[in-house]
Amino acid sequence: MSDSHDRYLGMDRPITRRDFMNGAAMAIGAAMLPDGRAFSATEAPEPQNQPEYDPARKTGLRGSHPGSFEIAHSLRDGTFWDSVGKSVDTGEAYDLVVVGGGISGLAAAHFFRERAGTSSRILILENHDDFGGHAKRNEFHLGGRLQLLNGGTFLIDSPTPYSQVADGLLKKLGIDPPKFDTKFTDRKLYRSLGLQSAVFFDKETFGEDRLVVGTPGRGWDDEESKSETRKTISWESFLAKTPLAPEVKRSIVRVQEAKVDHMPGLSSAEKKARLSKMSYRDFLLNVVKVDPGVIPFYQRQTEGEWGVGIDAEPALDCWALGLPGFQGMGLEPGAAPNMSYSAAGYANGGSYRFHFPDGNASIARLLVRELIPSAVPGHTAEDVVTAQADYSRLDREDAPIRLRLNSTVVRVQNARAPDSAKEVEITYARGKQLLKVRSKGCVLACWNMMIPYLCPDLPEAQKDALHYLVKIPLVYASVGIRNWTSFQKLGIQNISSPGSYWSGISLNAATNIGEYRGPTKPEEPILLHLSRTPNKPGLPAREQHKFGRYELLTTTFETFERKIRDLLARTLSAGGFDPARDIEAITVNRWPHGYGYEYNPLFDPDWPEDRRPNVIGRKQFGRITIANTDSAATAYTDTAIDQAYRAVNELMGN
Ligand SMILES: Cc1cc2nc3c(=O)[nH]c(=O)nc-3n(C[C@H](O)[C@H](O)[C@H](O)COP(=O)(O)OP(=O)(O)OC[C@H]3O[C@@H](n4cnc5c(N)ncnc54)[C@H](O)[C@@H]3O)c2cc1C
Incomplete structure (x- = not known):
């Protein structure tokens, strides 16, 4: 790209983007790995306790921002433990430690407190500089006015209707998606x-x-x-x-409008079985003959849903999503037995479509308000949108529930053999510190493929299953x-x-x-x-x-x-x-x-339910249970909540 073209594009113009460097500098200690220096979590001048700390307002490179992932990668590469000093025991003890401050982790804290009571002590550890996981808020002040967008998780939708558990949580938080959709959109x-x-x-x-x-x-x-x-x-x-x-135009009109049965003589179920084993690209080229x-x-019409183009997406999923070419095939509504999860859902009818201006970051903020009321002022699901979060309230020594940011968990260990353990030790890296807390139980609401590095004692088959996701x-x-x-x-x-x-x-x-x-x-x-x-x-x-x-x-x-x-x-x-x-x-x-990864019939075996990697991977291990959407092999907020509920119930005894 020439300099003059760059100038035309405005690459030299000052805009609010470079302050991401501050974000990197603030968390750089984490990237440099701990040096073993001893000081407790509470006496350290933690970024989240500094005045004006407000990660939602940062521009530049967000999501997995610099400083959030380097420790995890060094753990994966096997270089982490060689370069760190001894961990420091904070002396903190909890009833529950949650790894991951996304919707699943926050929901796990909510469900645990609901069962264990309001005096239960809970710590949530999150490696990013903000809570919410994928449900992240992008906050701008343009022309002096607040404007919001979702940095990740956007819609309160799902291919399948929200479960009673997930729906119940939304209601508890004051969210009524159908009503909000009519009233606010x-x-x-x-x-x-x-x-x-x-x-x-x-x-x-x-x-x-x-x-x-x-x-x-x-x-x-x-x-x-x-x-x-x-x-x-x-x-x-x-x-x-x-x-x-011209020949391309003619083919597109045919795909969009012609009512042709491309598989005459087969029943709807037989057609669905075939369509689930061929890509939409192959369907168009070899069956419709475009x-x-x-x-x-x-090519890219399936990317927003499944992350791959039509070369790697079953034609059946594309039918369920509403892509054309099937209008004359007499496919009956509803799932076929071997449909991938999300396609099966859409074929049966999805659920809500409402979204907040910052997407599901508002759900995360409502959950944080419910857990730590002083951190997100206000009372309703409407006023949460403009509420100014006070990050310095998230991790107070005197509060029963604490949310600690910029903290990457590196080891989670049952204090004794898994079947007799009563306690878990959780070690995390924060800035230059390697710190340890204890808890009666731990919910891993983090990305499942990371868990084998945190819990190397897991059975090999379970680690393999977790890596698969x-x-x-x-x-x-x-x-x-x-x-x-x-x-x-x-x-x-x-x-x-x-x-x-x-x-x-x-x-x-x-x-x-x-x-x-x-x-x-x-x-x-x-x-x-x-x-x-x-x-x-x-x-x-x-x-x-x-x-x-x-x-x-x-x-x-x-x-x-x-x-x-x-x-x-x-x-x-x-x-x-x-x-x-x-x-x-x-x-x-x-x-x-x-x-989260959803199984794809083109590439994944047709496992029975109990052999699926997410089912093997999420198995309880002593006082450690596993949540996150990965545990359901889906990518939706309702499953993040449902999996949190399951993980908490496993920990507390169903
Ligand atoms: C761009 C994008 C758009 C999406 N849009 C939608 C949508 O419109 N609707 C919908 O329903 N779903 C959507 N999703 C799916 C989304 O993943 C789920 O809805 C839900 O937000 C996932 O919540 P979670 O808590 O399971 O996982 P996450 O949000 O990923 O939270 C897990 C958290 O654990 C943290 N963590 C991982 N390892 C560690 C560790 N070792 N120590 C400490 N913390 C750790 C992670 O950094 C993360 O913050 C979207 C996802 C993305 C990425």
Whole structure:
């Protein structure tokens, strides 16, 4: 990239991004590994106790931010224990220690206290500088006004209806998704301004840069409007505006509209069985027999759901997700026995669709408020959105529940043989300290594939099972821009970009809740959401995730930023957008360990329930139990809660 192009993009402009360096500096001690110096957890000047500590306001590289993962990686690489001194016993003793401050960990603390009573002493240890895990808040102050986006976990949705346990917890926290959706989500704003969906065809993939505004059946974000645009924009007229070759256009119309039974003579169940063992790419190429030029148009449509493109996703999952080509096949609604979990769920009907302005970070904040009321002031699920968290209240010596950030757990050990143990020793690294606490029980609500490094005494079969659960990498960028007049001029609310580095751009959803007000005028600053799911088409799914993780960890902030500016310039400049002038802030939420792994019938054996790696992996080990979505082999908030409930019940005796 030339210097002058970089200048055009605004790579030299000062924006609120570089303060991520402060984040790195603050946690750098953790990266340097402990030197054994003795001082207790409470007397150390911990970052979270410093005035003004507010990680949600940080921009730059967030998610797995610098300083959060280096210890874990050195533990994985076998270099950690050689370079540390002796651990220091803090003398702290708890009824429960939870490893991981995501929704599963916070829910575990809640369920434990519910059963054990309000005087129970609980410590939550979290390696990041903020709580919430994937449910992370991105907070901006643009033009003097608070604007929020989700750094990770977004929707209170799930392929299957929320269980009584998960639903019960939402209710306890005051969250009523259907009511909130009607009351607080403004689905009319963008429509009233005539904004619609668009597709950006990039020259590297499709031969030329072209933005096509208005997509069939995907006009605006509500059911009523969807049917309106379906009436007004046909596939033919949409495709006529694209740079695709005539034979590709004809194939796409066939996939989208033709009612053909591609497997005549088979029952619905037999068809589903076949479709579950072939990729959607193969289905399109070999069964529907499309022109190969069709593939780039559909390739990434499954990434947001499963982290891989259509080359590695069963056609059956794609049917359940609503992708086209199956309309004449007479497939009956509902799951087939060998459907992967999420597809089975969607085929049976999903649940809620509401989201808070900061996504499920509001659920995490409500949980923290419930556990440590003084840390997140307020009383309702509405007022939590604008509440200013006081991080210095999270880890008070006199409080029954403590939440300790920037603390990576490195060893969890039953104090005696697992079947007779009454206590667990938990060792964690924090800054330059290696510290030890004791507890009557421990819930590991952390990423399951990390557990074998924390508990090397686990049976080998269980460690193998835990290692199997490779998480899916994703990256979400939140970009603050000066105004959105370019979106208005072009008539766009969101852009899908099937060939680009970032697979899409969308204006922040319009939500007004409590005292929070989203922008309503195009002249006002607003936040954009961009996403990318790094993978390597052609490899088996788990290998694609490993490849993507490596890519994320080796990509610099500068590269992410240049790609953001480049895409915004190429899609919006015809509407007057100037990347150098109009971008005010960038946060890149990098999640090398993102969605929990869901089994994929193309690559995973068809195990019976009790042989599945998540079931073998989550087995209780003495006074240690295991939560996190990984334990359910899914990637949803309801399962994070359900698994916490199970893990707590195992620990306390069902
Ligand atoms: C980008 C993204 C978008 C998503 N969108 C949605 C969505 O819209 N809806 C939905 O339902 N789900 C979504 N998910 C899935 C999400 O994973 C779950 O909903 C849920 O938030 C997971 O909670 P958890 O507590 O199980 O795991 P996590 O949120 O991953 O929390 C586990 C925590 O444990 C910490 N930890 C790990 N090892 C250690 C250690 N050794 N010491 C201390 N701490 C440790 C981790 O750093 C992490 O903070 C999304 C996930 C991602 C990554």
